Amino acid sequence: MRPPRHAANLDDMPRLLIADDHPLFRAALHQAALAALDDGSIGEACDLPGTLDALGAEPDTDLVLLDLHMPGSRGLSGLATLRGQFPAVAVMVVSAHDEPRVVRRVLDHGAAGFISKSASPGEITSAIRTVLDCGEWVPPHLGESVAALPSDPNDSDLAARLSRLTAQQYRVLGLLAEGLLNKQIADRLAIQERTVKAHVTAIFEKLGVRNRTQASMLLRTLDLADPARVD
Amino acid sequence: MRPPRHAANLDDMPRLLIADDHPLFRAALHQAALAALDDGSIGEACDLPGTLDALGAEPDTDLVLLDLHMPGSRGLSGLATLRGQFPAVAVMVVSAHDEPRVVRRVLDHGAAGFISKSASPGEITSAIRTVLDCGEWVPPHLGESVAALPSDPNDSDLAARLSRLTAQQYRVLGLLAEGLLNKQIADRLAIQERTVKAHVTAIFEKLGVRNRTQASMLLRTLDLADPARVD
DNA sequence: GGACGCATCGGACTTTCGTCCCATGGCCGG
DNA sequence: CCGGCCATGGGACGAAAGTCCGATGCGTCC
Known part of the structure; x- marks a missing residue:
């Protein structure tokens, strides 16, 4: 691990x-x-x-x-x-x-x-x-x-999966989890939408999910919320 | 409120x-x-x-x-x-x-x-x-x-938006936030995909979001995680 | 030098999403 | 009893998502 x-x-x-x-x-x-x-x-x-x-x-x-x-x-x-x-x-x-x-x-x-x-x-x-x-x-x-405390298998698993992402893929995942469109992600990263799609496909494969909603949910489990964040 | x-x-x-x-x-x-x-x-x-x-x-x-x-x-x-x-x-x-x-x-x-x-x-x-x-x-x-403690305006706002959802819309939102496709949601609720789409559109309008990823993120802010859930 | 991973794109394609019309029937409250 | 909200669907449509083939460079590591 x-x-x-x-x-x-x-x-x-x-x-x-x-x-x-x-x-x-x-x-x-x-x-x-x-x-x-x-x-x-x-x-x-x-x-x-x-x-x-x-x-x-x-x-x-x-x-x-x-x-x-x-x-x-x-x-x-x-x-x-x-x-x-x-x-x-x-x-x-x-x-x-x-x-x-x-x-x-x-x-x-x-x-x-x-x-x-x-x-x-x-x-x-x-x-x-x-x-x-x-x-x-x-x-x-x-x-x-x-x-x-036992290690949460979900956590170990998630850490293992996330560690397989490349730097750029991680950035794409972050933007994707904000609900941005591929086109918007492309603009933010100054690349083409096609490239974003390539990254997204790679992210899905590495994380073992099938669509962007599941991917963003997975990322959300990293939140260590204060039980009631007031920010 | x-x-x-x-x-x-x-x-x-x-x-x-x-x-x-x-x-x-x-x-x-x-x-x-x-x-x-x-x-x-x-x-x-x-x-x-x-x-x-x-x-x-x-x-x-x-x-x-x-x-x-x-x-x-x-x-x-x-x-x-x-x-x-x-x-x-x-x-x-x-x-x-x-x-x-x-x-x-x-x-x-x-x-x-x-x-x-x-x-x-x-x-x-x-x-x-x-x-x-x-x-x-x-x-x-x-x-x-x-x-x-001040009320978190995000919370009051979110509560107000969620309260506008109907029961069925709330169910759809829950399934949607699990990453299910419209078709899968339709099967779960034993209705047609068109109907799911109608609900999804209504949900977006009421929650003020533009796609399902944003909607599921919104729902996720309801999680009151133990700071480190072990479940 | 060569193998490999990575980022970057291209075309063509299917699927899913999301929106716009619309209609029906049920149920509830004034 | 009627107006309104709701759930349910239908047709059509454009947009976005996601996949499959491919390619080019650019580094690093052996």
Whole structure:
């Protein structure tokens, strides 16, 4: 399920990327990361497209600290996108939703760890060190509950399917799930409708669905709603 | 937003319906309801279709005690269905999700009250009395937090739109949101595809969407997921 | 260099979707 | 008893979706 994270960057110069839409929290993560690294570089992004761009520019990034709730991503969709498009990059999810089942799902979707937003700087530093060392990190106070939770087979299955999508296919899927027509998707991506159709067909085949409604439903199961989102 | 609940049954013989898939809890609710009624009848149902059937058979029911999580309904969809098809019947939601934002959404979708599954029998009895008296009931310990929460305009809007759907249209919408073709929906409902198309067009018009993918997305916002459903 | 995956398109085609007319019959409330 | 809403269908139609054949480049990996 969780593909091996090979160190894209073998020397002792770890590359980190901090992806969070809250500047203050970004700074706090930055401090904790500095304490965890002897040396290395730390980038920042404030939304999902920015994160993808940064990874595209630095493909040998070792670790992304990812907030689940950012512009362009709610729930697990951002994580799924990153894991699908950059399977070699480890992702540690940072979230205020520190409930065992959320952590369980996050891990099942390929995250290398989970940091609660209420964690102390020291804990965050430990978490980063652990994950950079190819370990897995779960908040100590949640460890047992998470281990006790079974993986949802639907989740593992979904993660496996989504990971087969290419980057472009993932973009098409996202637009498709907003109810856009093929023609509109084509305009957004600056390609021809025929090409969109080709992608859509490939998406259906990989996800094992037969039409766009089913595909968008599948994507929706990635939503990790606050039980009552007010946004 | 919340249409007036006129007492369909003006004499002192209140009719209740308990809808919960857990027999034990159904019995507990039954006891609490008996304590709240001097006289009256109490029916039971264990899934959403059963609830709808029971209401169809007893349209002058006064109050339904509705579990949010039942076969055929997850999240707010069951509530929306009931409110849409039987606007004259008061619904009190019974759920373990006793978080303020859940309660807020439940009320915005037309519920007359909310009972936490951890409430005492006495509290449940009070709640039933209050609602039967055309009042609104929120657990005392949540009252302030719920009142402080703003109604999500999306929710009010969605509730208003969904309430305009007819019973049959609601069924069609449900099947449509599962990714079924018009032809398949027709088979399920034992009607012609043309008729399904007529319903679908009406649904789009009432919901203000332009295709089935958008319609199914709209319906999906009714999901009140446990943050990480394991089902 | 060659195999492979990917993105990009093209044509032609069938199916499904969605809309526009229209009509019928039932049921309910004024 | 009648006007209105509803569910049910019919015919025809354009638009969109989805599939099947094909092709061209562009990278990467071995």
